[in-house]
Amino acid sequence: MDEFLLEMPWTLGICGALSVLLTAVVWTQTGARAVAWSALGLAALTTILVIISLQIKTDREQIRQTIDEVAAALQANNFDKALSYMHPSAVEGLRHASGELKALKFNEARVTRIKSISVQRRNATPTALAEFNVAVGLEAQGQRANVRRFVKVYFLLHNNRWLVKDYEHSEPTAGFREDRP
Secondary structure, eight states, X not given: OHHHHHHOHXXXXXXXXXXHHHHHHHHHHHOOHHHHHHHHHHHHHHHHHHHHHHHOOXXXXXXXXXXXXXXXXXXXXXXXXXXXXXXXXXXXXXXXXXXXXXXXXXXXXXXXXXXXXXXXXSSSSOEEEEEEEEEEEEEETTEEEEEEEXXXXXXXXXTTEEEEXXXXXXXXXXXGSOOOO
16 A cells, blocks of 8 residues: 555556546536535545655665666766665675676666565664666677676665665576575
8 A cells, every 4th residue: 555655646646536537527417515525625635645655755766766876877887886885784795796897888777677676674774675677788808798687686774775785686587487495
């Protein structure tokens, strides 16, 4: 329900507008004053909910924004900015990312499909896992390649900012398989 109310303002607005329209049609057919007031109340409620939805950024929206910003930094070959999204305690992840990025030049880096973003706030340090597919155009050692990958990124909340603790990537169809113990 939170996802609908806070992450889908346009869907919320459309549902509200349809409810107002339906109530207005009933009012034109019945002429009942209570139905007219209901239509006005629904219109006000829909407006308020859409404004709230647009103002509040959920954890999932913040993580999505981080993913998009990292992709933009990679596409611009701004590796310092991309690495600035690493958590301070992610020494091994930072070393891994630096090693991979050192020999690459990106022409394209974009997220093609987000499979899931799950947030766990019950821990002392909130964590999140984002799973998504990417399309990357890159150059390495004079060779150009277009690569598709399935990526898992592990996040930690640090000073109200979601930062990357670690990541892994694999062939693009890995996101379609069910995880089995």
